[in-house]
Amino acid sequence: MTTQDSQAAAPRGSFLDRHYFLLRRLHSLTGIVPIGVFLVVHLLTNSSILWGGVAERHHAGGGMTDAGVAYFVREVRWINEQVPHLLLIETTLWVSILFHSVLGVYYATTGRSNTDRYRYQGNWRYRLQRISGYVGVAFILYHVGTLRWGWTFLVPGGTEWSYPFAASTLAAALRGSMDGITVGGVAVSLFYFAAVGLLVFHFANGLWTAAITWGLTVSVSAQKRWGYACAVLGAGLLAMGWGSVIGYVMLDPKRARVVEMSLDPGHQTGAAEKASLEGRREAGVARESEGM
Amino acid sequence: MTTTQARQSSARRPVPGRTIRLRILRCDGPGKPSRWETFSIKVESGANIISCLQQVAANPVTADGRATTPVVWDSGCLEEVCGACTMVINGKVRQSCSCLVDEYAPGEGDQITLEPMSKFPVVRDLWVDRSRLFHALRRVKAWVPIDGTYHLGHGPRESPDAQATRYVLSECMSCGCCLEACPQYNVEPDASAWDTSFIGAHAISQARLFNMHPTGRQLAGERLEALAGPGGVNDCGNAQNCVKVCPKHIPLTESIAAIGRQSTVHAIASWFARG
Numbered sequence: 001m002t003t004q005d006s007q008a009a010a011p012r013g014s015f016l017d018r019h020y021f022l023l024r025r026l027h028s029l030t031g032i033v034p035i036g037v038f039l040v041v042h043l044l045t046n047s048s049i050l051w052g053g054v055a056e057r058h059h060a061g062g063g064m065t066d067a068g069v070a071y072f073v074r075e076v077r078w079i080n081e082q083v084p085h086l087l088l089i090e091t092t093l094w095v096s097i098l099f100h101s102v103l104g105v106y107y108a109t110t111g112r113s114n115t116d117r118y119r120y121q122g123n124w125r126y127r128l129q130r131i132s133g134y135v136g137v138a139f140i141l142y143h144v145g146t147l148r149w150g151w152t153f154l155v156p157g158g159t160e161w162s163y164p165f166a167a168s169t170l171a172a173a174l175r176g177s178m179d180g181i182t183v184g185g186v187a188v189s190l191f192y193f194a195a196v197g198l199l200v201f202h203f204a205n206g207l208w209t210a211a212i213t214w215g216l217t218v219s220v221s222a223q224k225r226w227g228y229a230c231a232v233l234g235a236g237l238l239a240m241g242w243g244s245v246i247g248y249v250m251l252d253p254k255r256a257r258v259v260e261m262s263l264d265p266g267h268q269t270g271a272a273e274k275a276s277l278e279g280r281r282e283a284g285v286a287r288e289s290e291g292m
Numbered sequence: 293m294t295t296t297q298a299r300q301s302s303a304r305r306p307v308p309g310r311t312i313r314l315r316i317l318r319c320d321g322p323g324k325p326s327r328w329e330t331f332s333i334k335v336e337s338g339a340n341i342i343s344c345l346q347q348v349a350a351n352p353v354t355a356d357g358r359a360t361t362p363v364v365w366d367s368g369c370l371e372e373v374c375g376a377c378t379m380v381i382n383g384k385v386r387q388s389c390s391c392l393v394d395e396y397a398p399g400e401g402d403q404i405t406l407e408p409m410s411k412f413p414v415v416r417d418l419w420v421d422r423s424r425l426f427h428a429l430r431r432v433k434a435w436v437p438i439d440g441t442y443h444l445g446h447g448p449r450e451s452p453d454a455q456a457t458r459y460v461l462s463e464c465m466s467c468g469c470c471l472e473a474c475p476q477y478n479v480e481p482d483a484s485a486w487d488t489s490f491i492g493a494h495a496i497s498q499a500r501l502f503n504m505h506p507t508g509r510q511l512a513g514e515r516l517e518a519l520a521g522p523g524g525v526n527d528c529g530n531a532q533n534c535v536k537v538c539p540k541h542i543p544l545t546e547s548i549a550a551i552g553r554q555s556t557v558h559a560i561a562s563w564f565a566r567g
Contacts (some may be wrong), residue, residue: 015542127531212549
């Protein structure tokens with residue numbers, strides 16, 4: 001085939017071929033926004049079981065663990081009850097994750113790892129990026145399927161997660177029962193531990209390679225600098241992610257349930273929520289008119 | 293102590309007059325099965341892989357005394373500037389002419405393993421067909437367009453900075469090391485797939501070289517279009533093995549990022565400006 005032929009052939013071909021550049025760059029972009037941004041927020045919320053106690057220390061009498069549970073459950077309730085456009089946010093995330101996964105797996109199949117011969121650190125990261133992608137897809141499906149879509153047959157002990165009892169049902173799902181840690185619970189917890197670590201790596205390393213893909217870091221020294229920044233971000237996220245998994249595995253679901261029951265139940269039902277909002281709004285209006 | 297002295301003192305001192313073993317992956321022709329053969333070589337002082345292969349050619353008898361055919365290899369300049377004698381030595385790709393036996397097999401009975409590059413079709417033994425590599429250079433129009441019917445005069449002036457950057461890129465000898473080590477570059481004997489399979493670091497770097505040239509820049513858009521499609525710069529997986537194995541120390545990963553940047557700008561600009 002001559003050069004002229006190949007150029008004439010360029011605009012034709014399948015949909016994937018014609019929009020190749022756009023799809024590749026969208027694959028890169030979706031990994032950062034919205035998926036990467038969501039990961040940061042998600043791990044921040046989850047890890048509040050650890051640091052939430054610090055924020056709640058003046059209100060809770062039951063110690064740091066109970067205060068952490070209270071903080072985390074309030075956060076989860078706030079997300080489920082008050083964050084606007086939740087359906088839109090979730091749909092955007094799902095479309096992005098589906099797109100990123102399908103294209104990512106397809107792209108990954110075009111390479112053949114050779115870390116046995118070329119044992120460079122970068123080559124290992126290349127390989128780990130693909131492994132973490134595969135594991136990540138399986139984990140996200142399991143994670144959301146069991147905790148959000150009610151696939152309780154995949155949860156040892158069959159715990160069904162519900163957001164008003166976010167901490168206790170999550171701890172029970174990880175431990176395998178409401179009472180103690182079971183063998184199935186250990187397996188699920190280890191899967192969480194490994195997958196969270198791999199996904200954090202996938203994000204941090206992907207952030208590093210994206211800067212090369214888009215041409216932000218051109219020089220070797222710029223790539224190195226950005227690499228350190230990504231490593232620091234990754235280490236922070238890893239601490240949050242692993243800390244969360246360990247935190248919920250160590251949490252006694254029954255004790256967490258007591259804390260959850262003691263929280264303001266007003267947020268649990270839509271009607272009560274509306275009434276309380278209405279009440280606050282009226283009070284606000286009254287205050288304003290008083291001020292004038 | 294200089295670094296050279298340090299390296300020499302830490303390395304094993306080569307034994308004079310020793311015999312070493314060359315283990316070679318052989319193949320009689322395209323599509324034929326491969327087999328291993330081992331040869332015993334009496335090492336001369338200052339020997340390289342090529343001089344050892346010349347000994348095998350002069351006396352094609354394996355270490356266990358069986359007569360065989362001479363081992364075939366490709367070579368040209370014998371001073372690491374043509375790239376023809378590139379092969380896989382002890383599992384890593386490099387030029388065989390610059391591979392000194394004193395470094396690789398300093399002791400009596402030491403063994404060196406030779407394989408043809410795995411990413412190109414084998415012609416015979418250690419000789420491979422690198423046509424796809426040169427096809428990739430045509431894909432990105434790795435030249436300066438100066439053909440015409442009249443004298444174009446002197447080219448535009450170039451800054452010393454740009455000269456210095458371009459000089460390093462111009463040292464590429466199209467040897468194929470970057471492709472052999474690349475996990476995204478895989479053997480593709482079917483030439484009809486060469487326009488859509490991964491083009492490789494060398495061609496991306498050459499596109500950068502000629503996009504920087506004051507006259508070569510005229511084809512910059514065409515080069516970027518060629519690199520935007522399937523098998524272009526986006527197929528890079530950032531393993532960065534290419535820059536590690538490049539015998540000319542060309543900053544291939546910088547070239548990939550630079551072309552990534554040019555592609556980003558080009559794509560956005562043409563999306564808004566395209567008629």
